[in-house]
Amino acid sequence: MLLVRMKFLQLLSRKPGKLEMLFQIPVCQKQFPYMCLATSACLYSKKKKVNSYDQVDQEKYKNLVYSVTSYKTSAQTPETIFEEDHLLYGPPAKHRPPVKAETKMPKNWVPLINPNKRIPLLNSNSNFPMKIALQKTKMPSVTRILQQTISPQQAFYLERWKERMIQELGKDGFAEYTKNLFLQGELFHAALESIFLPEDMATKEQREDVAISGYLSSVQHVLKDIGEVKALESAVQHETLQYLGLVDCVAKYRGQLCVIDWKTSEKPKPSLKNTFDNPLQVAAYIGAINHDANYDFQVSCGLIVVAYKNGSPAHPHFMDPDLCSQYWNKWLLRLEEYMDRN
DNA sequence: GGATCCTTCTTCTTCTTC
Numbered sequence: 001m002l003l004v005r006m007k008f009l010q011l012l013s014r015k016p017g018k019l020e021m022l023f024q025i026p027v028c029q030k031q032f033p034y035m036c037l038a039t040s041a042c043l044y045s046k047k048k049k050v051n052s053y054d055q056v057d058q059e060k061y062k063n064l065v066y067s068v069t070s071y072k073t074s075a076q077t078p079e080t081i082f083e084e085d086h087l088l089y090g091p092p093a094k095h096r097p098p099v100k101a102e103t104k105m106p107k108n109w110v111p112l113i114n115p116n117k118r119i120p121l122l123n124s125n126s127n128f129p130m131k132i133a134l135q136k137t138k139m140p141s142v143t144r145i146l147q148q149t150i151s152p153q154q155a156f157y158l159e160r161w162k163e164r165m166i167q168e169l170g171k172d173g174f175a176e177y178t179k180n181l182f183l184q185g186e187l188f189h190a191a192l193e194s195i196f197l198p199e200d201m202a203t204k205e206q207r208e209d210v211a212i213s214g215y216l217s218s219v220q221h222v223l224k225d226i227g228e229v230k231a232l233e234s235a236v237q238h239e240t241l242q243y244l245g246l247v248d249c250v251a252k253y254r255g256q257l258c259v260i261d262w263k264t265s266e267k268p269k270p271s272l273k274n275t276f277d278n279p280l281q282v283a284a285y286i287g288a289i290n291h292d293a294n295y296d297f298q299v300s301c302g303l304i305v306v307a308y309k310n311g312s313p314a315h316p317h318f319m320d321p322d323l324c325s326q327y328w329n330k331w332l333l334r335l336e337e338y339m340d341r342n
Numbered sequence: 343g344g345a346t347c348c349t350t351c352t353t354c355t356t357c358t359t360c
Contacts, residue, residue, distance in 0.1 A: 134348070141348055157353035165352085178351070185350035235348090246348050264351075276353070 106332035110241055112283070112325055114290040117298055128198055130231040132294055134246065139237060142245035142284045145338045146277050154276065185264045187212045188307065189233070189248065192219075192262055196229045196249065214311040215264055222305050222316045226260075228252040230297065236288040241335060247285045250299060253318065258303040259285045269306040272317040278304050279319060280334060283327035300324060 150158075166174045191212055231250040237243065249260040259282050269275055282302035290298045302319035319327070 136347085143349065144347090154353065159353090161353055181352075182350040187350095189350075233349095244348085248349095266352085267354095274354075 104333060106329065106336050108336070109329075109332065110287070110291075112287050112290065112328040113298055113300060117290060119297060129196065129229045129250075130234050130295070132231075132235045134235040134244070135237075137237075137244065139242050139244045140338065140342070142243060142281055142288075145243060145284075145335055146281060148341070149334045149337045150277070181264075181266075184211055184215070184309070188215045188264050189262060191216060192249070193232050195223070196226075196232055196251070214309045215307040217311040218307040218309075218314045219262070219305060222253075222314055225254050225316075226251050228257075230257070231289075231295070236285055236292050236295070238284075238288040238291045239293065240291055241287070243284070243288065243335060245281075245285050245288055247289065250289065253301075253303045253316070256301045257297070257299050258301045258318075259289065259299050260303045260305065261285075263304060263306050265306045265308060268308070268312075268315070270315055272304065272319070272323075275304055275306065275317065279317075279323075279327040280331045282319060283324050284331045284335075286324055287328055287331070302327075 162174070165177070169177055187209055191209065229249065229251040231247060234247050234250070236245055236247050247259055248262055251258065251260055253260065261278060261282050263269075263275070263278065267274075272279060279302070282304060286299045286302060289295050300321040302324050304317040304319070305314050306317070307314040
């Protein structure tokens with residue numbers, strides 16, 4: 001045992017950054033209780049007096065030392081912190097098995113598709129897309145609800161990322177960086193809007209913006225599959241569930257009517273799973289449109305298009321009605337959580 | 343005209359080797 005510990009200390013002195021890394025306090029200390037090297041030091045001093053190594057659970061501490069020496073901060077996740085914690089302190093007193101998300105159902109379930117909506121036989125066959133302005137109401141918005149009910153795990157990774165970025169860029173540098181990202185997203189949206197609007201309605205100053213030309217070429221192959229644009233940047237509200245949002249675009253994608261969300265991204269997002277809460281956002285908009293009397297149609301599909309700055313082909317993630325229903329249930333749970341808290 | 347709102351983004355395990 002002594003040998004193992006000495007080896008451990010040697011290792012620490014060999015790798016100068018290691019000790020600091022071990023003591024680095026994570027952001028969400030409450031949610032992810034942290035192991036502390038003091039445990040080991042404390043044991044050591046005790047052991048000096050008692051001198052009874054035989055009583056020590058050799059296997060347990062061998063594992064502990066191994067876990068301490070083999071983990072790096074970059075590999076730290078809520079799971080690994082839990083694991084280390086478990087190794088040190090044993091199972092938590094009040095341990096409940098995690099509830100499976102798919103078995104959890106919202107208390108107040110409302111269908112995604114509105115069974116009572118009457119669709120006119122002859123749709124208002126107007127050439128230009130709908131654009132309803134936001135009303136001033138007390139209703140919470142989709143993004144606000146999603147932001148305020150983010151999972152502890154997502155919050156942990158986001159906060160960690162933010163801290164690292166600030167360390168690298170400084171507070172002002174990081175603010176500048178975020179501002180730029182937002183601006184690109186906004187410019188990209190504006191450019192798409194003028195592409196979809198009939199020529200006479202589009203803004204005259206259609207100057208080729210260098211900042212977003214990459215995103216636009218990234219999305220070219222998807223644009224070919226888009227038609228019959230029915231709404232652009234239009235406000236939607238769910239009349240029974242009482243939330244609102246601003247829908248990017250409602251149009252047909254390969255013949256199917258979709259709520260479309262255009263995203264700009266620095267990292268590739270080749271799968272829907274990479275888009276975090278975006279599918280919930282889309283499902284929320286679909287439900288809202290279907291329960292909003294301003295719209296004389298219903299939508300049952302979604303599309304998330306992830307565009308890239310360097311112009312490489314965007315990833316279109318199509319959400320069929322079944323997938324939309326699954327995310328609709330997840331959204332209802334988040335909405336419920338928000339409403340319970342507010 | 344100023345303040346507020348909705349969005350706009352950001353996360354995701356690693357490596358021991360030719």
